[in-house]
Amino acid sequence: MLRRNFVKSTLGLAGAAIAAGDAFATAPMAKNKFKLKYASHFGMFQNSAGKDLIDQLKFMADQGFMALEDNGMMGRPVEQQEAIAKEMSRLGMEMGVFVVDKGGNGANTLAAGKQEYIDIFLNGCKKAVEVAKRVNAKWMTVVPGDFERNLPIGVQTGNVIDALRRGAEILEPHGLVMVLEPLSDSPNLFLRTSDQTYEICRGVNSKSCKILYDIYHMQKNEGRLIYNIDRTWSEIDYFQIGDEPGRKEPTTGEINYKNVFKYIYDRSKKEGKSFIMGMEHGNSKQGKEGEEALIKAYVESDGFTI
Template sequence: MQRRNFVKSSVGLAGAAISGEAVAGNWHSQPTTLAKNNFKLKYAPHIGMFENSAGKDPIDQIKYMADVGFTAMEDNGMMGRDPALQEKMGKEMERLGMTMGVFVLDKGGNSQNSLAAGKPEYVDIFLNGCRRAVETAKRVNAKWTTVVPGDFERNLPIGIQTGHVIDALRRGADILAPAGIVMVLEPLSDTPNLFLRTSDQTYEICRAVNSPSCKILFDIYHMQKNEGHIIPHINWAWNEIAYFQIGDNPGRNEPTTGEINYKNVFKHIHKKAKAENKEFVFGMEHGKSQPGKEGEMALIKAYLESDSFTV
């Protein structure tokens, strides 16, 4: 398969997205219509996000992401993929100089095995997931795995539940730390039954676990829904944040489609991180506001717009 030569100007992609040049026909047969953008931040699309343009093959999708300028990729379902495909994806990302973002730790905690319950059998399921996550991470050169502790155990006091979660996460961190893997705890807004809901609650738990392998995944979409006040909450939880995810609200689609001023949020994080010589991956865990190839071009254009801040 011949890869195309891409022009370097981001203006080319914005123009192509508007005119439709880049979305006509098959991606692999196109001449130099897509630009390779120089994004300021390490945005990470997920598998399936560009399948209308790149096809269903995960390797082709990774190539497409790199060709349009994305320097990272995440895949929630990576642990469920065949190990041979995992290795192939890892080697392709390494060849392209891309960073592997998060994958979800399989059965890391959910409504069926909530860590808040403190049940030994639930903790064993979680710890087994940690061991298998180490093997997956080796194949794809991953550093982060997403953990959600599961639902409230409402027949127990909140302090007891919190203690159960901390105890389980400490044991998980002991498995992950020797391999250099960080479990990033994600507070969610999907249902009020979820134990982990806010960034300050997650900060408190990370401080109690007290391990470099237990940090916060700050999903801006979920935190806008649950707590708002996004930039101050980022500042307060800053020392425990290891990863960000993106989604505008309402709709959980690309930036510019909802109420969150992502240009300002990105600018704030970039400036703060640069001052401390830090770098974050920004997982694009959202849908598209428009269907088809046109929607994929509109998504890239939205990231160009939101990334056009100056510091």
Template sequence: MKRRNFIKKTALTGGLLSSGGAFSYASTKKKLSPEYKFNLKYAPHLGMFKNLAGDDPIDQINFMADQGFIAFEDNSMMQRDVALQEKIGNTLSKRGMGMGVFVIDKGGNMANTLAAGKKEYIDIFLNGCKKSIEVAKRTNAKWMTVVPGGYDRSLPIGVQDAHVIEALKRGAEILEPHGLVMVLEPLSDSPDLYLQKSDQTYMICKAVDSPSCKILYDIYHLQKNEGHLIHNMDITWDEIAYIQIGDNPGRKEPTTGEINYKNVFKYIHSKGYDGILGMEHGNSQKGEIGEEAVIKAYQEVDGFL
């Protein structure tokens, strides 16, 4: 399948063009070509295209839209000031982009693990759920990432499971009336993390039994932890609400590692997935060349039809 040239070197024309055209960016001498139409809703994050679009977050989001990306995610949204949250939400709305996940602040980490069942830890988590509601409203968000934290090695695993499930039920009760969804992310960063496998996360979601508690299937982490990506996605599919991307090894853009992303994306598309796929990875190369390579990689692996 033929690929479009997505970036052309040229002088700035300055300011916004017509509503159907591209944007110009004060910090780059590159003018954008007509946008590429992706088959899935890939979501870049701030900083991924800062050399091409400049440091301003709104310029970066407009740049993403001009490349054909129709979604955006920002793990750190809860830490951003309210004015910027509102500007981001308004920009996403104007550009027809979906808002992906942000992380619930202190929603469970190695310092306040939900597996311990301690009231003070659960209160921190529930307070984060409450605060996330207003952030979600400002940014048109629906999904928030939750990591339950580490194991409590002093307790049997069944007791830890019960503590996590009970805490998540209480979080779901807060979010459900607002149509918001916490997505549980199994991670590969440390053997001390309580949540590491897709089947374990599936069991917890079934036990919580709420539309506000689902799986965030991070392909990078789960390739490291268990492999068999398509099989494991298939058997847990009814609880998967969000997907994140990163190749392995290196956690960079698709085509830089061992994962056959063209086949994985073909499978996801075949399931009728209409959700967001967060581009939670780094760039394999530095500067503008590296940012162009990210866009080219997604155009390549998106060509599965």
């Protein structure tokens, strides 16, 4: 090769490399490469990243947490939703769940079968569609509310299924999924176990109505985590994390998260599925020390053999 052509070619390659560098300059090199897609939430790393939400997103991605969940997303100003979505897109992060506003609670129980409650739920679903489009979300949390104690349990279940079917009709054309979350917070809550939620999802019979399996709540309510995940697997679309007791990061309680994560990873890989694993828990220690301990706990729990 003539020297002038060599120099020209070399300069061209260098220029291309610089251009490529510019194109990927915004993509952070994560410090941890996790096997599962863990979704942290705002406030979890504010001592390390500061209170600015965009700076917190950058810190999450830098640590290898490539998804976000934000229960209160529907209540945020539109411009803030758009700014969060823009930064997540730049970082290559995926949006996890947000909670459907008034999607069902103690004062608005779907088990009662009252039209006024159903209307509130359906309006929440319609608003959720717009928020989901804005923030590139697929999943939204729905809790059907409390028991309606003066009605037989079968009638309550039928009322919940009827309401959720109508919600699914709103979400399904947009490819959105409401994930039903059985909870342990109060014995008054209608939805409490994974098998009950499975039954309701099968009754609704829509790809837009699935289970949010919160490992913390299910350890409290039913135990046998891997067994119950296996039995209800076909209807699970989302997981959340928290150790018991305390609802803090993995390794702080009694749950063997390394084994639970391995089961989810192995079966997902075998079936070509992918889950977001929402980090819906607190930090066991305060300050930066607590945030460093949380990251270390996920590195340890994600360190299963494949």
